[in-house]
Amino acid sequence: MRVQFLGGASRVGSLGMLLDHDHDLLLFDYGYLPSKPPGYPMKAPPVRNAYLSHAHIDHSGMVPWLCGRHDTNVFATLPTIATSDLLFEDSIKVLDLEGYPQPFDEDDLETTRRNTREMRWGETRKEGDLEITSHSAGHIPGATMYETVNREIILFTGDIHTLSTELVWGAKPVKCDTLVLESTYAGRRHPDRLKLDHDFLKKVEEILDRGGKVIIPAFAVGRTQEMLLILRRKRFEIWLDGMGKRVNRIYLDYPEALRSAMKLRKAVKDAKRVRSERGRERALKGEIIISTSGMLDGGPVLRYIDKIKDDPKSGILLTGYQVEGTNGRRLKESGVLKISGASVKVECEVSFFDFSAHADHDDLLKFIDGCDPERVILCHGDSRELLASDIEGREVLMPKEGEWVVL
Ligand SMILES: [Zn+2]
Numbered sequence: 094m095r096v097q098f099l100g101g102a103s104r105v106g107s108l109g110m111l112l113d114h115d116h117d118l119l120l121f122d123y124g125y126l127p128s129k130p131p132g133y134p135m136k137a138p139p140v141r142n143a144y145l146s147h148a149h150i151d152h153s154g155m156v157p158w159l160c161g162r163h164d165t166n167v168f169a170t171l172p173t174i175a176t177s178d179l180l181f182e183d184s185i186k187v188l189d190l191e192g193y194p195q196p197f198d199e200d201d202l203e204t205t206r207r208n209t210r211e212m213r214w215g216e217t218r219k220e221g222d223l224e225i226t227s228h229s230a231g232h233i234p235g236a237t238m239y240e241t242v243n244r245e246i247i248l249f250t251g252d253i254h255t256l257s258t259e260l261v262w263g264a265k266p267v268k269c270d271t272l273v274l275e276s277t278y279a280g281r282r283h284p285d286r287l288k289l290d291h292d293f294l295k296k297v298e299e300i301l302d303r304g305g306k307v308i309i310p311a312f313a314v315g316r317t318q319e320m321l322l323i324l325r326r327k328r329f330e331i332w333l334d335g336m337g338k339r340v341n342r343i344y345l346d347y348p349e350a351l352r353s354a355m356k357l358r359k360a361v362k363d364a365k366r367v368r369s370e371r372g373r374e375r376a377l378k379g380e381i382i383i384s385t386s387g388m389l390d391g392g393p394v395l396r397y398i399d400k401i402k403d404d405p406k407s408g409i410l411l412t413g414y415q416v417e418g419t420n421g422r423r424l425k426e427s428g429v430l431k432i433s434g435a436s437v438k439v440e441c442e443v444s445f446f447d448f449s450a451h452a453d454h455d456d457l458l459k460f461i462d463g464c465d466p467e468r469v470i471l472c473h474g475d476s477r478e479l480l481a482s483d484i485e486g487r488e489v490l491m492p493k494e495g496e497w498v499v500l
């Protein structure tokens with residue numbers, strides 16, 4: 094058996110891992126990095142079956158290309174299937190707006206819909222002499238780790254979060270021989286979660302108390318719902334705009350993927366949804382607006398920011414990792430934002446809260462010990478070596494993109 098990363102080994106984004114067993118190829122995830130220009134993985138060879146860990150575009154974004162080109166079957170949980178379909182549609186729109194070539198079209202999306210199959214957590218599928226079992230990965234609703242078993246056990250984590258959040262339960266370790274582990278947060282530690290929630294709510298209150306508005310750019314898939322759950326603790330007037338509204342409905346259809354469907358249902362019900370231009374005006378008269386995109390590269394959030402950016406009483410609260418080259422990263426680092434092609438200085442407050450959905454350095458080390466593998470293959474990280482140097486008594490591999498690792 095051997096594995097090869099088509100992308101996403103030495104960096105976050107465009108993850109794809111080929112598994113070659115008895116000359117049969119399987120693919121785990123196939124995404125692209127939504128940067129400018131987009132970062133694509135190496136071209137995948139024909140594969141009959143692919144396993145998708147979750148909907149985020151850096152894991153799923155090239156699946157329609159794969160289905161359109163190679164007629165591949167794709168296995169995933171139902172929340173992943175439904176939310177990734179939304180993101181594929183959005184990907185076509187965004188690339189079109191930005192003027193980049195399209196890796197796939199609507200016909201490929203149709204093929205993807207036809208070729209996608211549900212695989213539930215705990216379910217096992219046979220691939221020749223290989224048995225593949227799906228496990229919850231924490232991270233976002235529906236996110237999955239894949240365990241492959243024959244002579245040896247390999248665990249492919251996708252993105253994992255081992256701590257429970259308001260939205261999902263944390264991932265549990267799975268005993269394995271080889272652990273293919275994401276390492277987004279290698280070398281970094283998250284602030285204490287309860288303190289983070291507390292500081293975040295305090296900041297929201299502070300801005301509202303001084304008469305400002307709060308704009309929360311949030312990814313539609315996962316972060317929007319978590320924000321609703323955290324903000325629900327106080328009685329704020331919350332408005333919701335963008336794709337997050339549709340993702341709410343999808344998640345509520347799959348309560349088994351949530352920590353508490355009841356809480357999310359209440360939080361969604363309490364938030365006001367923007368449905369029209371008039372709604373946008375009314376939202377700006379309210380207190381808090383949660384909207385896409387999370388990294389400020391388009392989406393309705395820019396319209397709201399445009400209205401409050403010169404008001405020093407108001408604030409933009411960034412709630413997730415801002416990829417290099419994105420508008421959000423620019424705002425975080427230099428206080429400047431691109432709106433409708435023009436660079437504008439933002440005068441309102443800008444704060445960052447590290448609401449990560451990933452295991453941090455220490456969580457990853459604990460997870461490794463729990464899985465107790467002989468060999469750890471680190472991927473999906475810009476600073477893998479920082480984690481590698483803290484792993485003791487196990488073989489640690491950090492393959493480059495394109496390199497085959499024989500197991
Ligand atoms: Zn993810």
Ligand SMILES: [Zn+2]
Pocket residue numbers: 106149151152252473
């Ligand atoms: Zn990822």
